[in-house]
Amino acid sequence: SQQGEEDPQALSIQEGENATMNCSYKTSINNLQWYRQNSGRGLVHLILIRSNEREKHSGRLRVTLDTSKKSSSLLITASRAADTASYFCATGSRLGAGGTSYGKLTFGQGTILTVHP
Amino acid sequence: DTEVTQTPKHLVMGMTNKKSLKCEQHMGHRAMYWYKQKAKKPPELMFVYSYEKLSINESVPSRFSPECPNSSLLNLHLHALQPEDSALYLCASSHLWGSDGYTFGSGTRLTVV
Numbered sequence: 001s002q003q004g005e006e007d008p009q010a011l012s013i014q015e016g017e018n019a020t021m022n023c024s025y026k027t028s029i030n031n032l033q034w035y036r037q038n039s040g041r042g043l044v045h046l047i048l049i050r051s052n053e054r055e056k057h058s059g060r061l062r063v064t065l066d067t068s069k070k071s072s073s074l075l076i077t078a079s080r081a082a083d084t085a086s087y088f089c090a091t092g093s094r095l096g097a098g099g100t101s102y103g104k105l106t107f108g109q110g111t112i113l114t115v116h117p
Numbered sequence: 118d119t120e121v122t123q124t125p126k127h128l129v130m131g132m133t134n135k136k137s138l139k140c141e142q143h144m145g146h147r148a149m150y151w152y153k154q155k156a157k158k159p160p161e162l163m164f165v166y167s168y169e170k171l172s173i174n175e176s177v178p179s180r181f182s183p184e185c186p187n188s189s190l191l192n193l194h195l196h197a198l199q200p201e202d203s204a205l206y207l208c209a210s211s212h213l214w215g216s217d218g219y220t221f222g223s224g225t226r227l228t229v230v
Contacts, residue, residue: 033218042121042204042223043160048216088159094214095172098138102148103215107159 006108007091014116021075021111024069031092032065032072033105036052036085045090047074081117086110118141122137123208123222131230132198138225140191148215149191151183152207154224155207160207166191198229 005025013019023032031050035043049072051058052100056063060077076083096102102115121142130136140149148167152160165173167187174183180202181195191208206221 006120030214031216033215035221040156040224040226041155042207043219043221045218045220048218050216053148073140091216096214100168101173101214102165103211103219104165104173105139105150105164105219106162106208110147110159 001012006111008089009109010114012114012116013079015079015081017079017115019079019113019115021070021074021087021113022075023090023108024030025069025072025089025091025108027091027093029067029091030094032063032069033059033090033092034072034074035088035090035107037088037110038085045085047089048092076113077116079113081115085115086112088104090109118218121208121210121220121222123206123225125225126223127226127228129230130195130198130227131144132200135194135196137195138193138206138208138227140193140210140222141189142210142220143189144210144220146210146212146220147178147184147188148211148213150211150219151191151223152184152192152209152211154205154207156204164193195227200229203228 016103088110093104151163154160164183184192205224207220211219
């Protein structure tokens with residue numbers, strides 16, 4: 001089952017504008033991650049925010065996390081045509097015990113971002 | 118080496134065929150994952166291996182058989198697949214429980230005819 005729900009499902013903007021995507025989830029998490037996928041190929045890890053963090057920045061990316069509302073947002077500033085892709089939020093859970101813990105990453109439905117030159 | 122390598126990139130197989138997908142990483146990650154992604158849908162977890170042991174099987178049909186021969190390799194053996202199994206199969210790896218994020222391969226595009 002999919003944990004995260006994203007909106008909007010699709011976003012179309014002009015180059016230079018900011019893009020904001022939102023994600024909601026249902027259960028407790030260890031972290032929340034954002035990934036980009038170009039043309040149905042592999043996913044690229046963009047940024048991870050831990051459950052005890054509220055905001056994180058990486059280059060043109062800004063992610064926020066509100067655990068009380070079980071929601072996150074990803075802001076891409078000064079967008080470029082090369083940012084055109086599908087963006088997925090994914091909730092990370094820690095399972096297992098001790099040194100052999102493993103993760104479970106559950107994806108949201110994704111947002112298709114189109115940036116027009 | 119910071120990549121996950123998947124082979125082949127494309128695979129077309131008949132419903133009576135047996136084939137295998139391969140995944141390799143040399144980042145020292147001890148957790149490896151198989152995901153399945155249908156067109157215009159998010160990836161769905163199939164299997165998780167931790168320290169070469171199967172930790173999660175998300176109720177995947179037995180026609181998909183995972184194998185982790187060592188800490189760098191992950192295979193997915195396919196047998197008697199159905200056309201609805203056509204999808205992008207993604208391999209990923211992480212340090213333990215993914216506290217630093219996951220590294221994904223570029224996937225194998227599988228078509229079952």
